[in-house]
Amino acid sequence: MVRDVTLGQFMPGQSVVHKLDARTKLILLIAIIVFIFAATNYMSLLLITLASLLVVLLTRISFKMYLKSMKVILMVVLFTGIINLFYGSGEVLWEWQFIKITEGGINNAVFVTIRIATLVIISSVLTFTTSPSDLTDGLERLMKPLTVFHVKVHEIAMMMTIALRFIPVLLEETDKIMNAQKARGADMESGGIIKRVKALIPVLIPLFVSSFRRANDLAMAMECRCYNGGRGRTRMKVLRFSLNDLWALIYVLIIFAGVILCNIYFPATIR
Amino acid sequence: MSVIKVEELKLIYGAGTPFQKTAIDGVSFEIEQGEFLGIIGHTGSGKSTLVQLLNGLLRPTEGKICLNGKDIWEKPKKIREVRFKVGMVFQYPEYQLFEETVYKDIAFGPKNMGLSDEEIDERVRKAASFTGLGDEYLQRSPFDLSGGEKRRAAIAGVVSMDPDVLILDEPTAGLDPLGRDALLSQIKTYHDVRKNTVILVSHSMEDIARITDRILVMNKGRKVMLDTAANVFSRGEELEKIGLRVPQITKIMMLLRQKGIPVDTSVLTVEQGFNEILSLARSSV
Numbered sequence: 001m002v003r004d005v006t007l008g009q010f011m012p013g014q015s016v017v018h019k020l021d022a023r024t025k026l027i028l029l030i031a032i033i034v035f036i037f038a039a040t041n042y043m044s045l046l047l048i049t050l051a052s053l054l055v056v057l058l059t060r061i062s063f064k065m066y067l068k069s070m071k072v073i074l075m076v077v078l079f080t081g082i083i084n085l086f087y088g089s090g091e092v093l094w095e096w097q098f099i100k101i102t103e104g105g106i107n108n109a110v111f112v113t114i115r116i117a118t119l120v121i122i123s124s125v126l127t128f129t130t131s132p133s134d135l136t137d138g139l140e141r142l143m144k145p146l147t148v149f150h151v152k153v154h155e156i157a158m159m160m161t162i163a164l165r166f167i168p169v170l171l172e173e174t175d176k177i178m179n180a181q182k183a184r185g186a187d188m189e190s191g192g193i194i195k196r197v198k199a200l201i202p203v204l205i206p207l208f209v210s211s212f213r214r215a216n217d218l219a220m221a222m223e224c225r226c227y228n229g230g231r232g233r234t235r236m237k238v239l240r241f242s243l244n245d246l247w248a249l250i251y252v253l254i255i256f257a258g259v260i261l262c263n264i265y266f267p268a269t270i271r
Numbered sequence: 272m273s274v275i276k277v278e279e280l281k282l283i284y285g286a287g288t289p290f291q292k293t294a295i296d297g298v299s300f301e302i303e304q305g306e307f308l309g310i311i312g313h314t315g316s317g318k319s320t321l322v323q324l325l326n327g328l329l330r331p332t333e334g335k336i337c338l339n340g341k342d343i344w345e346k347p348k349k350i351r352e353v354r355f356k357v358g359m360v361f362q363y364p365e366y367q368l369f370e371e372t373v374y375k376d377i378a379f380g381p382k383n384m385g386l387s388d389e390e391i392d393e394r395v396r397k398a399a400s401f402t403g404l405g406d407e408y409l410q411r412s413p414f415d416l417s418g419g420e421k422r423r424a425a426i427a428g429v430v431s432m433d434p435d436v437l438i439l440d441e442p443t444a445g446l447d448p449l450g451r452d453a454l455l456s457q458i459k460t461y462h463d464v465r466k467n468t469v470i471l472v473s474h475s476m477e478d479i480a481r482i483t484d485r486i487l488v489m490n491k492g493r494k495v496m497l498d499t500a501a502n503v504f505s506r507g508e509e510l511e512k513i514g515l516r517v518p519q520i521t522k523i524m525m526l527l528r529q530k531g532i533p534v535d536t537s538v539l540t541v542e543q544g545f546n547e548i549l550s551l552a553r554s555s556v
Binding site (some may be wrong): 173176177179180181182183184185186187201202205206208210 | 355366432
């Protein structure tokens with residue numbers, strides 16, 4: 001059930017992509033996402049999709065995992081694809097009352113679907129290959145300049161770390177409490193929507209109570225270890241750029257150049 | 272007649288995935304009506320999984336569980352009835368309290384059974400007094416109670432369903448010695464008065480030996496032994512191989528025996544051991 005979700009799950013490994021600096025991965029991901037939206041014709045989109053698939057191959061994580069993460073948002077992809085089918089101009093190919101499917105519409109639908117699919121796959125690369133702690137660490141470092149505007153960068157990163165860390169704990173706890181209430185005859189599998197929501201109360205209240213208890217314990221434990229925010233704090237694992245990061249940067253720059261060239265030399269398929 | 276009969280029970284988690292794990296592997300046994308059974312095993316031996324199978328929270332991959340002669344998974348829609356008949360108290364049950372008052376929380380189970388208000392009231396009061404909570408507790412919020420009191424309230428919440436079989440999974444975990452002894456003797460009293468079947472899961476040999484009739488020893492999802500405490504402890508070496516320890520006093524008796532002193536090795540408590548040694552000393556003088 002809840003545990004089968006692969007979207008955003010870290011899979012430890014030793015691939016080149018795993019070893020990249022979290023900051024590199026974050027920035028390059030943002031860059032690629034921009035390219036995906038900058039691509040205006042099939043050639044440039046094809047280029048960027050292939051480039052992303054190459055990165056996927058480099059992660060050495062089975063493609064099944066990526067497909068699984070696609071499954072979660074399959075409905076979203078299909079929905080936007082189908083909606084786009086009916087928008088667009090050009091030659092009308094099929095008509096039924098007020099619904100029209102045009103050449104432009106089909107182009108739009110295919111384009112948007114590939115776009116979202118690529119987007120999900122390349123984002124999965126980041127979450128699959130970067131441990132949550134590296135990810136928040138990288139984010140913190142990247143957001144560092146914001147401290148000038150009195151943004152509590154370290155605190156935000158710490159909150160994210162804690163939230164990520166406690167997801168599996170809370171899932172397990174939910175399972176336990178559900179079982180305990182089921183053992184007392186709580187019926188969570190039948191009835192209408194209102195009955196089902198009501199049936200969740202015996203699960204949610206203990207879950208809230210224990211979350212607060214955990215928060216309390218954690219705060220106490222952190223204070224016992226003299227935690228007082230980010231000031232003066234050093235790290236055990238310091239993020240360092242390596243030669244691989246440079247290669248990754250060059251790779252993305254080449255894609256960037258390719259996308260621009262394709263955009264210029266081929267006509268735009270979508271408007 | 273046996274109240275629970277388990278035949279060739281097998282449970283595989285995550286079958287077909289790389290995480291496949293056999294949690295219970297071909298376990299068969301019978302529990303008699305009114306028996307007090309202890310289940311003991313190392314962490315991860317499958318004892319908690321086994322008891323969750325017994326009340327239908329988990330569905331076995333293979334094998335059969337019969338309650339009063341009827342397969343509990345015969346009609347999967349009726350599994351709730353099984354859960355009312357086989358009451359289950361989980362580890363750290365105090366974390367399942369959720370109502371505004373202790374009274375309402377204890378009444379949750381009987382209410383789900385669809386009983387009348389008078390019947391519920393009677394059961395709640397009976398269950399509370401069984402676990403040593405007086406009437407003055409019933410209108411308090413369960414979140415204001417102490418740890419030990421919370422646990423009693425949670426156990427009362429299962430006892431109030433008046434199950435034919437009561438299962439307690441590590442009921443004394445995290446309690447101080449006094450609280451532990453009090454709780455165990457209350458469970459014993461419950462068993463003596465109601466004449467119901469009770470199953471106690473624990474990894475403390477001392478606790479289990481003192482109050483149960485028979486002990487089921489589990490290891491790696493398999494049944495290793497099912498016998499009386501004295502017989503189980505007489506196989507002390509096997510127990511130690513699977514990471515369990517016989518009670519200290521029994522161990523002492525075994526060592527004495529090895530040294531050639533003819534003591535009874537089925538001794539379970541310090542008091543019995545004391546008397547045994549004393550009588551031996553007297554007779555040899």
